[in-house]
Amino acid sequence: MSLKSLAHKFFVAVAAFALIAVVTPAAQASVPTIDGSYAFDGNGWAGTLLVTNSASGAPAITMHYNELGRDEQLAGNWSAATHTLWIYRPLPWNNSQTYLLYLGDHKPNSPVFGGYFTQSDVPGMHYGVYAKDYLPLGAARPANALRPNDSLPDTLPGYYGFNGNGWTGTMTVQFTDCRVPEIELRYDELGRTEPIAQRTWDPATNTLTFVRPLSFGGVTQTYTMYFANRLQSTQMFGGYFTESDVPNQRFAAFAWLMPGGVGC
Numbered sequence: 001m002s003l004k005s006l007a008h009k010f011f012v013a014v015a016a017f018a019l020i021a022v023v024t025p026a027a028q029a030s031v032p033t034i035d036g037s038y039a040f041d042g043n044g045w046a047g048t049l050l051v052t053n054s055a056s057g058a059p060a061i062t063m064h065y066n067e068l069g070r071d072e073q074l075a076g077n078w079s080a081a082t083h084t085l086w087i088y089r090p091l092p093w094n095n096s097q098t099y100l101l102y103l104g105d106h107k108p109n110s111p112v113f114g115g116y117f118t119q120s121d122v123p124g125m126h127y128g129v130y131a132k133d134y135l136p137l138g139a140a141r142p143a144n145a146l147r148p149n150d151s152l153p154d155t156l157p158g159y160y161g162f163n164g165n166g167w168t169g170t171m172t173v174q175f176t177d178c179r180v181p182e183i184e185l186r187y188d189e190l191g192r193t194e195p196i197a198q199r200t201w202d203p204a205t206n207t208l209t210f211v212r213p214l215s216f217g218g219v220t221q222t223y224t225m226y227f228a229n230r231l232q233s234t235q236m237f238g239g240y241f242t243e244s245d246v247p248n249q250r251f252a253a254f255a256w257l258m259p260g261g262v263g264c
Helices: none
Strands: 036-042 045-052 060-065 070-079 084-090 096-104 112-119 127-135 159-164 167-176 180-187 192-196 198-202 207-213 220-228 236-243 246-258
Touching: 036 060, 036 112, 036 236, 060 084, 084 112, 096 127, 127 220, 127 246, 159 180, 159 236, 192 207, 220 246
Parallel strands: 096 246, 112 236, 112 246, 127 236
Antiparallel strands: 036 045, 036 127, 045 060, 060 070, 070 084, 084 096, 096 112, 112 127, 159 167, 159 246, 167 180, 180 192, 198 207, 207 220, 220 236, 236 246
């Protein structure tokens, strides 16, 4: 897979994403297994991800990018301690991609992953990745889930479905004068929208960073989200958040384009 240039005019950022910090999205139990099939997106390239034998710590990985039309058998590593899935993907032109995917396990038996990949010939860049819509091994995935959604009009950028550690919601990103991000977040289960005051956008690396204060003990969550808009209808963010009271742990965070919202 060759990377297309991510040079673009970044537009939107109001984000809807809730918070009532009765519980923190980070403090949840582990999933029994990550083995199964996931709808997958890496830097705007849609496909599927199949994970087997994760209990060994060295899972077998099958990655399928729809546009490339082939299954790739890849090496993986799973750390149950840090909830991190590592995947190594060699490329045909003697370079490689390294994926770091962080588990979200808030909902029982519905694991998700958010994170990024790096590419050996593009030093310093991170590319957003997510894996969602989990199905257990042996379950058939609907054919329409294997195709990228190219039906969204170009005039509807900026409104995203959102997932943070398995907590679902929405995220809209709106940039004042197309430069300064304004963000709100909303978690479906918490039912409240909250503006985010501390946020930055780095157009050189396509990185959106924001801090979400929780309502207890001065605890904060810091989100790092890598943006891709390779196709207008495949805009997405992949990444993770950290939480100040859970050191050395990263939690899945990602967002995918949905109808609605207004661009610059």
